[in-house]
Amino acid sequence: MKVLKFGGKSLANGKGILTVVDIIEDKVKKGEQIAVVLSARGNTTDELENILENAKDNLSYVEQLEAFKKYQVSDFVNVDFVNEFETLDKLFEGVSLLGDYSKRIKDQVLSQGEVLSAKLITQLLQEKNINANFTDSRSLIITDAQFGDAQPLDKLSKDNVIDHFKKHNGTTVNIVTGFIAANAKNETTTLGRNGSNYTASLLANYLEADELQNFTHVDGIYTANPDLVQDAIKIEKLSFSEANELAYFGANILHAKTIIPLIEKGIPLRILNTFDHKNDGTLITSKSSEKGIKSLSVLENVALINLEGRGLLGKAGVDARIFRALAHKNISVSIISQGSSERGIGFIVDADQAKEAKLVLEQEFEADFHKQDVSVISIEKEVSVISIIGQDLSTFHKPYNALIKNQIIPLLFNNTVTGKNVSLVVQKAQLHRALNVIHGEIFEISKKINLAVFGHGLVGGTLIDQILKSAKQIEKRKKIKLNVFAVANSKKVLLEKNGIDVDWENKVKEVGEPYQLKDIVNYANDNHLENLIAVDNTASQDFTNNYLDLIAHGFDLVSSNKVANTLSFDFYKQLRSALEQNQKQYLYETNVGAGLPLIDTIKLLHLSGENITRIKGVFSGSLSYLFNTFSQEDRLFSEVLQEAIDKGFTEPDPREDLCGNDVGRKLLILARELDLSNEFVDVNIHNLIPENLRKGEATEFLNSLSALDSVYQKVKEQQKPNHVLRYIGDLWGDLSQEKGTLDVKLISVPQSSALGQVKGSDSIFEIYTESYGDQPIVIQGAGAGSAVTARGVFGDILRLTEKR
Ligand SMILES: NC(=O)C1=CN([C@@H]2O[C@H](COP(=O)(O)OP(=O)(O)OC[C@H]3O[C@@H](n4cnc5c(N)ncnc54)[C@H](OP(=O)(O)O)[C@@H]3O)[C@@H](O)[C@H]2O)C=CC1
Numbered sequence: 142m143k144v145l146k147f148g149g150k151s152l153a154n155g156k157g158i159l160t161v162v163d164i165i166e167d168k169v170k171k172g173e174q175i176a177v178v179l180s181a182r183g184n185t186t187d188e189l190e191n192i193l194e195n196a197k198d199n200l201s202y203v204e205q206l207e208a209f210k211k212y213q214v215s216d217f218v219n220v221d222f223v224n225e226f227e228t229l230d231k232l233f234e235g236v237s238l239l240g241d242y243s244k245r246i247k248d249q250v251l252s253q254g255e256v257l258s259a260k261l262i263t264q265l266l267q268e269k270n271i272n273a274n275f276t277d278s279r280s281l282i283i284t285d286a287q288f289g290d291a292q293p294l295d296k297l298s299k300d301n302v303i304d305h306f307k308k309h310n311g312t313t314v315n316i317v318t319g320f321i322a323a324n325a326k327n328e329t330t331t332l333g334r335n336g337s338n339y340t341a342s343l344l345a346n347y348l349e350a351d352e353l354q355n356f357t358h359v360d361g362i363y364t365a366n367p368d369l370v371q372d373a374i375k376i377e378k379l380s381f382s383e384a385n386e387l388a389y390f391g392a393n394i395l396h397a398k399t400i401i402p403l404i405e406k407g408i409p410l411r412i413l414n415t416f417d418h419k420n421d422g423t424l425i426t427s428k429s430s431e432k433g434i435k436s437l438s439v440l441e442n443v444a445l446i447n448l449e450g451r452g453l454l455g456k457a458g459v460d461a462r463i464f465r466a467l468a469h470k471n472i473s474v475s476i477i478s479q480g481s482s483e484r485g486i487g488f489i490v491d492a493d494q495a496k497e498a499k500l501v502l503e504q505e506f507e508a509d510f511h512k513q514d515v516s517v518i519s520i521e522k523e524v525s526v527i528s529i530i531g532q533d534l535s536t537f538h539k540p541y542n543a544l545i546k547n548q549i550i551p552l553l554f555n556n557t558v559t560g561k562n563v564s565l566v567v568q569k570a571q572l573h574r575a576l577n578v579i580h581g582e583i584f585e586i587s588k589k590i591n592l593a594v595f596g597h598g599l600v601g602g603t604l605i606d607q608i609l610k611s612a613k614q615i616e617k618r619k620k621i622k623l624n625v626f627a628v629a630n631s632k633k634v635l636l637e638k639n640g641i642d643v644d645w646e647n648k649v650k651e652v653g654e655p656y657q658l659k660d661i662v663n664y665a666n667d668n669h670l671e672n673l674i675a676v677d678n679t680a681s682q683d684f685t686n687n688y689l690d691l692i693a694h695g696f697d698l699v700s701s702n703k704v705a706n707t708l709s710f711d712f713y714k715q716l717r718s719a720l721e722q723n724q725k726q727y728l729y730e731t732n733v734g735a736g737l738p739l740i741d742t743i744k745l746l747h748l749s750g751e752n753i754t755r756i757k758g759v760f761s762g763s764l765s766y767l768f769n770t771f772s773q774e775d776r777l778f779s780e781v782l783q784e785a786i787d788k789g790f791t792e793p794d795p796r797e798d799l800c801g802n803d804v805g806r807k808l809l810i811l812a813r814e815l816d817l818s819n820e821f822v823d824v825n826i827h828n829l830i831p832e833n834l835r836k837g838e839a840t841e842f843l844n845s846l847s848a849l850d851s852v853y854q855k856v857k858e859q860q861k862p863n864h865v866l867r868y869i870g871d872l873w874g875d876l877s878q879e880k881g882t883l884d885v886k887l888i889s890v891p892q893s894s895a896l897g898q899v900k901g902s903d904s905i906f907e908i909y910t911e912s913y914g915d916q917p918i919v920i921q922g923a924g925a926g927s928a929v930t931a932r933g934v935f936g937d938i939l940r941l942t943e944k945r
């Protein structure tokens with residue numbers, strides 16, 4: 142014999158109820174011996190509770206009751222609900238007259254839900270010529286008189302069940318009401334939370350069933366609630382003790398008490414999906430899995446009570462007083478945490494008992510308040526408890542660090558000493574994101590990194606294409622899922638929580654929306670996106686005004702834009718202190734030397750105590766290309782310059798290169814890496830643009846490039862033989878002082894020198910240090926170009942994902 146249990150969602154009008162009838166019919170036709178236990182249909186129980194409250198408060202409820210009846214009858218014309226509807230009419234009328242109701246009355250009201258459900262299914266099966274027998278569990282399950290949460294009396298109930306199933310056996314399919322029972326006086330009682338599941342497992346136990354099949358609206362038990370964690374995985378098999386842990390810690394399919402009758406008889410429990418026949422669900426047996434399972438479960442509808450006071454320090458018996466007072470009112474405490482100094486204790490109670498708990502404690506500690514030994518007894522209602530089942534403290538730092546990096550600071554946490562559980566209390570508003578962050582850390586599935594890309598021009602656009610192209614490989618190799626959820630230019634943003642696709646450029650144009658930064662921050666929050674990184678591929682100073690806000694809202698930063706690092710030294714420090722305060726990272730390797738590993742090398746040398754005495758070289762890829770080509774070939778200066786622009790080597794406004802600002806910025810960035818506090822005005826810059834071309838729009842300048850030809854032709858011709866022009870940056874002086882000397886200038890060098898041999902758009906950096914003496918460390922390679930720069934930005938993103 143198998144016991145089948147169907148939940149409320151499976152029995153709702155429409156597809157649900159018809160599928161349930163099909164499942165039962167199918168099993169009967171296959172000759173399987175089954176008993177069926179049913180919950181009330183759809184939202185029936187909530188509806189009845191609601192009508193009851195309205196009747197009690199003397200609000201009009203008749204219309205609601207009629208709608209309720211209409212739902213129950215639906216299209217099922219042959220079914221006779223006269224008795225049940227009359228009972229409900231009378232009960233609600235009485236409650237309305239009295240203005241109150243007892244738990245006993247409530248049980249009578251709610252019980253009608255299961256009766257209506259079982260009567261209907263019986264009728265529908267009979268119409269299909271199945272020998273279905275409506276079975277009111279009040280004649281089977283006998284309980285104590287604790288209305289609302291009655292305890293079954295095993296011996297009596299078992300005898301009743303066995304007798305009934307002996308009488309109605311063979312081809313009969315008993316359709317049993319779940320949840321409801323009766324006390325010794327034959328008054329209706331109910332079995333409390335998860336009552337229908339409890340009825341089913343009691344029946345399975347008494348009848349020594351082969352299996353209990355619990356039909357729900359989900360495919361089985363998941364590593365986390367799939368409604369909250371998209372990447373949650375179905376658990377194929379688990380043991381009763383693992384299921385018990387899950388049930389205790391709030392997995393909403395199971396409740397601990399429903400499992401015990403199954404454990405007692407070793408009856409397997411299968412969690413199945415009514416709406417997906419092909420799925421095998423989750424099988425729960427007495428056998429433990431080898432690796433042990435891990436799962437996240439959540440307790441909602443809880444409140445955190447906090448009791449604090451200096452007078453609690455070292456005083457014996459305070460905890461005993463708290464728990465005695467609470468126990469007296471039948472208030473159960475779950476998670477508890479106490480500081481070693483005993484100045485405060487926090488604990489979790491059911492939300493609907495929180496007010497009473499506070500009141501009880503205020504009474505208990507009244508005298509201590511007067512003596513100012515207790516200063517605070519507060520309730521925090523907007524909290525949830527996450528339990529990581531299967532987690533011990535040896536690896537707990539992983540999810541914990543990930544939470545902190547995502548700005549989720551648990552209010553309290555505790556662990557079990559022998560078992561493997563860690564529970565955390567978090568703000569309710571952060572629950573969704575917290576679950577995803579923990580889930581990404583503890584399971585061997587991909588960790589999601591959510592990227593907002595600002596600027597999709599040459600560098601930004603190339604970066605997005607590179608990410609989309611390599612995302613699958615990276616996910617496979619490194620278990621990191623790169624999800625670009627926002628792409629923005631100066632006017633519009635495209636937002637896609639599940640990540641943009643190859644058609645992103647058209648979409649930005651077609652469905653992109655005007656935005657402010659807060660829209661993107663809110664979007665990330667509303668969609669509970671974790672592991673946030675903002676990537677700045679603009680050249681905009683305005684955009685850098687957003688950095689502090691982004692950091693405060695939990696974003697790490699990656700930037701090819703050099704501006705933020707070259708604003709005032711005060712801002713430079715402010716930015717770093719905001720990063721430290723918020724435990725955020727900022728990577729900008731491409732700020733100097735595009736994709737070359739320069740900043741990292743300098744940082745490491747400096748950190749290791751190596752004294753850097755000078756950094757000199759060709760810092761600009763575009764100006765390198767310009768002067769290398771112009772010195773070598775007999776061509777017009779303007780023609781070669783235009784080529785550098787066309788190849789994407791220059792800044793969005795090429796005057797930034799030619800006026801020396803770009804090299805000046807790079808030099809300043811390196812100086813600041815060495816802890817020098819130079820300002821941009823300290824950089825001595827040789828501006829390559831003649832005075833008369835410096836003002837006006839960029840387009841005007843681009844139209845008059847030929848005006849540069851005669852100027853630079855002359856400079857070229859005035860050189861010594863076998864010399865070439867190079868535009869260099871030079872950081873020198875006593876670098877142990879507060880400031881160094883920073884020069885940006887055009888020089889003529891022998892063609893055979895290291896600088897003279899630089900080719901194409903290569904940059905070259907000579908790093909002189911005390912240990913290396915006259916022989917500098919040389920870093921040379923492509924110093925500009927969208928592909929190498931985007932690759933460098935990509936590298937920074939991946940480096941950040943590893944730091945998370
Ligand atoms: N090219 C190279 O070799 C290297 C470049 N870099 C740096 O890369 C950055 C990007 O250069 P590049 O791709 O050539 O520039 P582009 O001009 O091609 O692209 C700039 C992008 O930024 C957007 N943008 C401008 N202002 C804002 C703003 N306030 N908010 C949001 N988006 C904005 C632009 O949008 P819109 O079209 O609406 O203006 C555009 O999409 C620069 O900072 C540059 O210094 C660094 C190393 C090497």
Ligand SMILES: N[C@@H](CC=O)C(=O)O
Pocket residue numbers: 731732733734735760761762763764790791792798803924925926
């Ligand atoms: N315009 C810059 C680009 C890289 O920073 C350059 O030419 O080097």
